[in-house]
Amino acid sequence: MSRAPSTCADAWQDYADDVFPIDVDEKIVTAVRRAYMHALLAAARMVEAGAKPAQIRAEALGFASTIGRAVERATTTRTA
Numbered sequence: 001m002s003r004a005p006s007t008c009a010d011a012w013q014d015y016a017d018d019v020f021p022i023d024v025d026e027k028i029v030t031a032v033r034r035a036y037m038h039a040l041l042a043a044a045r046m047v048e049a050g051a052k053p054a055q056i057r058a059e060a061l062g063f064a065s066t067i068g069r070a071v072e073r074a075t076t077t078r079t080a
Helices: 008-019 026-048 053-064 070-075
Strands: none
Touching: 008 026, 026 053
């Protein structure tokens, strides 16, 4: 991703291009796309409620720094 996406659809496509193998099952893509769009909506609601985009970015980067480490597994909850 060389430039920031200008639409949610562009952001999704950038993400999908980065994380999915070429032969991924469409059911997985659909489930992940729904979760991705839900997260975008949650972020928009947070901004509307007064959260600063920098705060959201900092939280996302904070989580990104835990990916693949024990702390990620220790702080991830599963509700399904």
